[in-house]
Amino acid sequence: MTAWLSAEEWQAVRLSLDVATRSVAGSLLPAVAVAWVLTRLRFPGRALLDALVHLPLVVPPVVVGWGLLMLFGIRGPIGAPLHEWFGVRLVFTTDGAALATAVMSFPLIVRSVRLGLENVDQGLEAAARTLGAGPVDRFLTVTLPLMSPGILAGAVTAFAAGLGEFGAVITFASNIPGQTQTLPLAIYAATQTPGGEATAARLALVSFGLAVSGLLLAELIARRMHLWLGRG
Amino acid sequence: MxxxxxxxxxxxxxxxxxxxxxxxxxxxxxxxxxxxxxxxxxxxxxxxxxxxxxxxxxxxxxxxxxxxxxxxxxxxxxxxxxxxxxxxxxxxxxxxxxxxxxxxxxxxxxxxxxxxxxxxxxxxxxxxxxxxxxxxxxxxxxxxxxxxxxxxxxxxxxxxxxxxxxxxxxxxxxxxxxxxxxxxxxxxxxxxxxxxxxxxxxxxxxxxxxxxxxxxxxxxxxxARTDLPLAARRDAGVLVGCTVRSVQDGLATLDFEGGTLVTTSRPGPPGTRLRARLRARDVAVATEQPRGISTQNILPVTLVAIDEGTEAGEVFLRLAAGPTTLLARITRESVARLQLRPGITVWALVKAVTFDHRVVRQVAAHTPPGRGEIPT
Structure with missing residues (x-):
C-alpha cells in the first residue's frame, strides 16, 4: 500500500484514522451519559440539552469550527485557562482536529445510543431490582449489555463519519500536513494543486473504501450482538 | 406475617x-x-x-x-x-x-x-x-x-x-x-x-x-359465602378439603369432614389431600332419601339457611354436612314446592361425574414428583 500511496498521502490516511479514533474514544462515554439522561430523566431544560446536542447536525460545520475557535482558542474562555494552567493547546493540533470531529459526530453517537437504550425493556431492570441489584449493578449487568448494540453501532458510524469531517476541522485546526491534514483536507489540498488530480483520485478511493468497510463492519457487529443477546 | x-x-x-x-x-x-x-x-x-x-x-x-x-x-x-x-x-x-x-x-x-x-x-x-x-x-x-x-x-x-x-x-x-x-x-x-x-x-x-x-x-x-361476587359466577361453589381413601374400578372415595364423596376423576393414590369444588349448580336436594337414582353421592345434611340467589328465581341453600358447609343453587319455586325451611334435614345429591379433573386438584404437601400431576 505504501508503494501505491505516497508517503504524504499515507500520512493523511493514518492521521485520519488517528483523529477518528481519538474523537470516538473521547466522545463515547459522554455520549452514553447524555443519551441516558435524555432518555430516562425528565427535567426542565431537557429539550434545550436535546437541541444543543443535535446542533452540529444542522449548523454549518464551518460555524461549529468557528464556535470552537472562539471557545478553545488561546484567548477563548476555555482555551485560555487550558493553555495557562495545563499548557494544552488545541487550535492547530491533532487533538484539536479530534475535538472538532468529536463535536460533529457527537449527535450521531447519541442518537444511536438512545435507540439502543430505548430498546431495553425497563421491565428487565425492574426484575433486576427485585433480585437485589442496586443502580450501578443493574446498569452494568443488565442495561449496558442490552444497549451495547446501539453503542457499538454509534461508535462505528461516528468513526466512519469522523474520517471525513472537513469544515469544522479546517476551521478550528487548520490544514497542516502531518498535524491536522486528514483525508478530506488532503483531497481538498490536492484539488487546489496543479497536477494533484491523481493524488485526489487515490485518496478519494481510499476514503470511499474506508467508509464502505465501516458501514459493513457496523452491520456485521450489530448482527453478532443481537445473536449474542439472544434476539436472533 | x-x-x-x-x-x-x-x-x-x-x-x-x-x-x-x-x-x-x-x-x-x-x-x-x-x-x-x-x-x-x-x-x-x-x-x-x-x-x-x-x-x-x-x-x-x-x-x-x-x-x-x-x-x-x-x-x-x-x-x-x-x-x-x-x-x-x-x-x-x-x-x-x-x-x-x-x-x-x-x-x-x-x-x-x-x-x-x-x-x-x-x-x-x-x-x-x-x-x-x-x-x-x-x-x-x-x-x-x-x-x-x-x-x-x-x-x-x-x-x-x-x-x-x-x-x-x-x-x-x-x-x-x-x-x-x-x-x-x-x-x-x-x-x-x-x-x-x-x-x-x-x-x-x-x-x-x-x-x-x-x-x-x-x-x-x-x-361458602353467598354475599360475595364469587357467588355470582356460574361455577360458584364450596371448596372442600378431602383425602383420598381408596381408588377402585375408576371410582375414588374421598373423605371430608362431615362425610364421603365418590368421584370418577383420578385424584391420586390413597392419602392424597386435595380440594374438590362442589359447584352449587351441581348440587340438588331431596326431602326424602331418593331410591332408584344414578347419583352416587347422597349426603344427609341440615338446611341451615336459604340465601338470596344472584339470578331472579334462584336461591342458595346453605347446607351443613357436619362441620362442612355446602351450597346448592336451586329455584325459588322448588323451595316453595318442597316446603324447604331452615332446620330441616334434607339429602344433598352430587353426581360423581361432576368432579372432573378441572375441579379436583392435587394439594398434597409431600407427594413425590410424578404422582402429583393433575390427571388429564
Whole structure:
C-alpha cells in the first residue's frame, strides 16, 4: 500500500484514522451519559440539552469550527485557562482536529445510543431490582449489555463519519500536513494543486473504501450482538 | 406475617385503590378479582416498584414502606422475589446465569433451598446452558420461578404468572407452582383472576373489587359465602378439603369432614389431600332419601339457611354436612314446592361425574414428583 500511496498521502490516511479514533474514544462515554439522561430523566431544560446536542447536525460545520475557535482558542474562555494552567493547546493540533470531529459526530453517537437504550425493556431492570441489584449493578449487568448494540453501532458510524469531517476541522485546526491534514483536507489540498488530480483520485478511493468497510463492519457487529443477546 | 395497607390514586380523579389486608407467615394468599381491580398495582407497591400515595407495608418486624414515617425501602433491599406475567428473564444471560443472578446478590446469612434443589424441583436441569430466547413459554416461567426463589426472598410475589400462557402451558407449569409453594416455606402473595389457580394453590383469599377489599379469609370460608361476587359466577361453589381413601374400578372415595364423596376423576393414590369444588349448580336436594337414582353421592345434611340467589328465581341453600358447609343453587319455586325451611334435614345429591379433573386438584404437601400431576 505504501508503494501505491505516497508517503504524504499515507500520512493523511493514518492521521485520519488517528483523529477518528481519538474523537470516538473521547466522545463515547459522554455520549452514553447524555443519551441516558435524555432518555430516562425528565427535567426542565431537557429539550434545550436535546437541541444543543443535535446542533452540529444542522449548523454549518464551518460555524461549529468557528464556535470552537472562539471557545478553545488561546484567548477563548476555555482555551485560555487550558493553555495557562495545563499548557494544552488545541487550535492547530491533532487533538484539536479530534475535538472538532468529536463535536460533529457527537449527535450521531447519541442518537444511536438512545435507540439502543430505548430498546431495553425497563421491565428487565425492574426484575433486576427485585433480585437485589442496586443502580450501578443493574446498569452494568443488565442495561449496558442490552444497549451495547446501539453503542457499538454509534461508535462505528461516528468513526466512519469522523474520517471525513472537513469544515469544522479546517476551521478550528487548520490544514497542516502531518498535524491536522486528514483525508478530506488532503483531497481538498490536492484539488487546489496543479497536477494533484491523481493524488485526489487515490485518496478519494481510499476514503470511499474506508467508509464502505465501516458501514459493513457496523452491520456485521450489530448482527453478532443481537445473536449474542439472544434476539436472533 | 405480611401486613399491607395502601391508598393510591391514579391521575387527578382517576381510579383509587384503598386496600388493606394481612397474609399469614406461610402459604399462598391469593389476591383475586377482575382485571383492573388494582391487584397488580398492590403487588407492585409491595415489591417497591410503585410508590403509593399513602401506605404501610410490613413483613414480620421489618417495615418495607411507611409513608407516614417517610420510610420507603428500595425494591433491591426489600427481598421480595417477584414472578412477573412475562418471565422477564435476562436475554443476554444463560438460564443458569439467570438463576444465579439473585442468588449472588442475596445476603450471605439468608437461607433457602440451594441451586441444585431448585433446579431439580422445577425440572430445568437440561435448560441450564440455554438462552431464554430458545425456551418455550412454560419453560421460561419455570426458570423465572426458580430465579425468584433462589434470590432467597422473605416473601414471594406472583403477578398472574400463568396468565400469558395457553391452556397446555398452564397445565404444565401449575404442578411446579404447587411444588414450589410447598418447598418455599415463606409467604406467597399470588395475584390472579383465574379461579382454577385459586383452587389449586391458594390457602387464603383476598377478594378485590374496584380497588377495595371486599372480603378476606380462608378459601373454604369465602367460597361458602353467598354475599360475595364469587357467588355470582356460574361455577360458584364450596371448596372442600378431602383425602383420598381408596381408588377402585375408576371410582375414588374421598373423605371430608362431615362425610364421603365418590368421584370418577383420578385424584391420586390413597392419602392424597386435595380440594374438590362442589359447584352449587351441581348440587340438588331431596326431602326424602331418593331410591332408584344414578347419583352416587347422597349426603344427609341440615338446611341451615336459604340465601338470596344472584339470578331472579334462584336461591342458595346453605347446607351443613357436619362441620362442612355446602351450597346448592336451586329455584325459588322448588323451595316453595318442597316446603324447604331452615332446620330441616334434607339429602344433598352430587353426581360423581361432576368432579372432573378441572375441579379436583392435587394439594398434597409431600407427594413425590410424578404422582402429583393433575390427571388429564
Amino acid at each position: 405480611l401486613g399491607v395497607a395502601l391508598r393510591h390514586r391514579f391521575g387527578r380523579d382517576g381510579f383509587t385503590i384503598d386496600a388493606s389486608f394481612k397474609a399469614p407467615g406461610d402459604g399462598v394468599t391469593a389476591l383475586f378479582g377482575p382485571s383492573g381491580c388494582g391487584k397488580s398495582t398492590i403487588l407492585a407497591a409491595v415489591a417497591g416498584l410503585l410508590r403509593p400515595d399513602e401506605g404501610r407495608v410490613t413483613l414480620d418486624d421489618a417495615v418495607l414502606l411507611d409513608t407516614a414515617r417517610r420510610v420507603c425501602l428500595a425494591p433491591e433491599r426489600r427481598r421480595c422475589g417477584v414472578v412477573f406475567q412475562e418471565a422477564r428473564l435476562f436475554p443476554h444471560l444463560s438460564v443458569e446465569a439467570n438463576l444465579r443472578y439473585g442468588l449472588k446478590r442475596a445476603p450471605h446469612d439468608a437461607t433457602g433451598p440451594g441451586f441444585e434443589a431448585v433446579v431439580a424441583l422445577l425440572g430445568i436441569a437440561q435448560l441450564l446452558p440455554r438462552r431464554p430466547g430458545r425456551l418455550s413459554g412454560g419453560e421460561r416461567q419455570r426458570v423465572a420461578l426458580g430465579r425468584a426463589l433462589l434470590s432467597r426472598p422473605r416473601l414471594l410475589l406472583m403477578d398472574e404468572p400463568l396468565a400469558a400462557l395457553d391452556a397446555a402451558r398452564r397445565a404444565e407449569v401449575l404442578p411446579f407452582l404447587a411444588r414450589l409453594r410447598d418447598a418455599a416455606r415463606i409467604p406467597i402473595l399470588y395475584v390472579t383472576h383465574a379461579l382454577d389457580e385459586v383452587d389449586a394453590l391458594a390457602d387464603r383469599l383476598v377478594l378485590l373489587e374496584a380497588g377495595r377489599v371486599v372480603a378476606e379469609g380462608s378459601v373454604e370460608d369465602l367460597t
